[in-house]
Amino acid sequence: LHVPYKPLQMSTKEVIQRSREYYDLMAKRRTVRSFSTEPIPPEVLENIIKTAGTAPSGAHTEPWTFVVVQDPNVKEAIRNIVEEEEDLNYARRMSRQWVADLKPFATNSSKPYLCDAPALILVFRQTHSMREDGKKRMHYYNEISVAIAAGILLTAIQYCGLVALTSTPLNCNARLRDLLSRPSNERLELLLPIGRPHPDTTVPDLERKPLDQIMIKVTSGLNDIHSGGFCVFCVDSFFSGGVDYSCDAVAGGGADYNCACVDDAKHT
Amino acid sequence: LHVPYKPLQMSTKEVIQRSREYYDLMAKRRTVRSFSTEPIPPEVLENIIKTAGTAPSGAHTEPWTFVVVQDPNVKEAIRNIVEEEEDLNYARRMSRQWVADLKPFATNSSKPYLCDAPALILVFRQTHSMREDGKKRMHYYNEISVAIAAGILLTAIQYCGLVALTSTPLNCNARLRDLLSRPSNERLELLLPIGRPHPDTTVPDLERKPLDQIMIKVTSGLNDIHSGGFCVFCVDSFFSGGVDYSCDAVAGGGADYNCACVDDAKHT
Ligand SMILES: Cc1cc2nc3c(=O)[nH]c(=O)nc-3n(C[C@H](O)[C@H](O)[C@H](O)COP(=O)(O)O)c2cc1C
Ligand SMILES: Cc1cc2nc3c(=O)[nH]c(=O)nc-3n(C[C@H](O)[C@H](O)[C@H](O)COP(=O)(O)O)c2cc1C
Numbered sequence: 001l002h003v004p005y006k007p008l009q010m011s012t013k014e015v016i017q018r019s020r021e022y023y024d025l026m027a028k029r030r031t032v033r034s035f036s037t038e039p040i041p042p043e044v045l046e047n048i049i050k051t052a053g054t055a056p057s058g059a060h061t062e063p064w065t066f067v068v069v070q071d072p073n074v075k076e077a078i079r080n081i082v083e084e085e086e087d088l089n090y091a092r093r094m095s096r097q098w099v100a101d102l103k104p105f106a107t108n109s110s111k112p113y114l115c116d117a118p119a120l121i122l123v124f125r126q127t128h129s130m131r132e133d134g135k136k137r138m139h140y141y142n143e144i145s146v147a148i149a150a151g152i153l154l155t156a157i158q159y160c161g162l163v164a165l166t167s168t169p170l171n172c173n174a175r176l177r178d179l180l181s182r183p184s185n186e187r188l189e190l191l192l193p194i195g196r197p198h199p200d201t202t203v204p205d206l207e208r209k210p211l212d213q214i215m216i217k218v219t220s221g222l223n224d225i226h227s228g229g230f231c232v233f234c235v236d237s238f239f240s241g242g243v244d245y246s247c248d249a250v251a252g253g254g255a256d257y258n259c260a261c262v263d264d265a266k267h268t
Numbered sequence: 269l270h271v272p273y274k275p276l277q278m279s280t281k282e283v284i285q286r287s288r289e290y291y292d293l294m295a296k297r298r299t300v301r302s303f304s305t306e307p308i309p310p311e312v313l314e315n316i317i318k319t320a321g322t323a324p325s326g327a328h329t330e331p332w333t334f335v336v337v338q339d340p341n342v343k344e345a346i347r348n349i350v351e352e353e354e355d356l357n358y359a360r361r362m363s364r365q366w367v368a369d370l371k372p373f374a375t376n377s378s379k380p381y382l383c384d385a386p387a388l389i390l391v392f393r394q395t396h397s398m399r400e401d402g403k404k405r406m407h408y409y410n411e412i413s414v415a416i417a418a419g420i421l422l423t424a425i426q427y428c429g430l431v432a433l434t435s436t437p438l439n440c441n442a443r444l445r446d447l448l449s450r451p452s453n454e455r456l457e458l459l460l461p462i463g464r465p466h467p468d469t470t471v472p473d474l475e476r477k478p479l480d481q482i483m484i485k486v487t488s489g490l491n492d493i494h495s496g497g498f499c500v501f502c503v504d505s506f507f508s509g510g511v512d513y514s515c516d517a518v519a520g521g522g523a524d525y526n527c528a529c530v531d532d533a534k535h536t
Contacts, residue, residue, distance in 0.1 A: 002470035010429030019315035019428040047287035151419020160287040161278030202270035
């Protein structure tokens, strides 16, 4: 069954204004590694997880479980597991280069924030589920879908003024899954302490890549051909960078380029 | 170098209010498969991609490239490739069950929206980059990081009142990468047509899972033991569901549970 889609109805002016306002707010997000113990109102936890649950997912399989831990004993148990594994990770499992690459973040195997933060959200990914007839239901693209939901979760946290630490505890999946009695079709994807920042929190003084390094605008076939690109008509025989093939049709008729597909009927 | 973190400073009342407001807005997001051709102001495209670029990433590697296509010829070339591959996907590459699971979405290999939408954003994932000394720089957790950035991108699109279609064109990576002259360290992760919805747009009448199916609150070790869980003190010998082990300390002293670790010095 399909139903009419009701759009938000924003004017172009609003669209521009809101895209700017939202960027300004999200640009202030930082990964925080030191938390105040101030509790989070239950409704807020519920709202941000409900928000994550609005994510798109392959074939609408919604392959996520958000386990929320606030109990001090359980937080401590999680901390013990993660610190034990991280000791081994830093000492043995991670390459020397990896450990070197983490230097700027001043991270190590000690994770007091796993006890300090008022809540931990453990994001589990369901590889499949069971149909009513007992058959396996595959969760297509479950990795991407769950990480998209996590991205939406992070924006919800930022929007309401809280902070989080995005982490992927290496080698902790089996132990944390057992600790939390999660079923075998689930994998731990992310562990997110969430709360208010500790008043003395510092963060690495990072820069983000400027727009021209992350956004590539393909505005005209012509430009791309000049930069060693492709002929938009010769889709079947696309050329990779460097080769100076192109065709009159694409170059606008004026230039003197030769194209592998120049005899094709499509070309003038 | 670390610098002080400047928090957003919201009152608890604001936190609650904003978490609610944000959920309400994001809950209205839908995947739209039919677009108006109305162009998107360039600043809006820039702002939403800048917003995606605020995402966290493993070791701050920022492993994403957002290729924006607005040129009609290039859109058509993309459409040709995707439709050709989708013909094969539906006919041969996807399992029968997969095709059946897609029935509710009424999708097929025809993708007019790839030409209608004013812009296509192709999200590429960089598996690695090059250091200044010419050595490979690994992009740790690049899959998760890029999908998180895509989740943030989708919220930016929703926040400013535009719509998108999240898609993962199966088997199109090599051809689209070549078409767009992307380097060999990049993989196509997602293809997102973005714009305004066509006035006649319909969407599948889907429900989302209720909160209690996606959020599991672990509030007390006790409850979890009763549900066949774990003993928070016996972290080393965690039990998975079903086994009725636990210990007095956790059960609150009153109940008559036996625990594998009951002799451990930690227990009373
Ligand atoms: C990783 C991923 C891949 C998807 N691939 C497609 C696709 O190829 N074609 C399509 O029409 N929808 C695709 N979708 C959209 C889903 O079908 C859609 O998110 C789901 O049905 C839920 O609907 P909603 O997004 O409107 O809430 C994809 C979504 C995700 C997250
Ligand atoms: C998939 C993923 C895994 C991460 N793992 C860790 C982690 O284990 N420990 C940690 O302190 N930070 C971790 N981070 C946070 C990154 O270091 C951080 O996002 C990056 O340095 C950029 O800083 P920002 O988030 O403040 O912009 C992770 C981020 C991502 C996306």
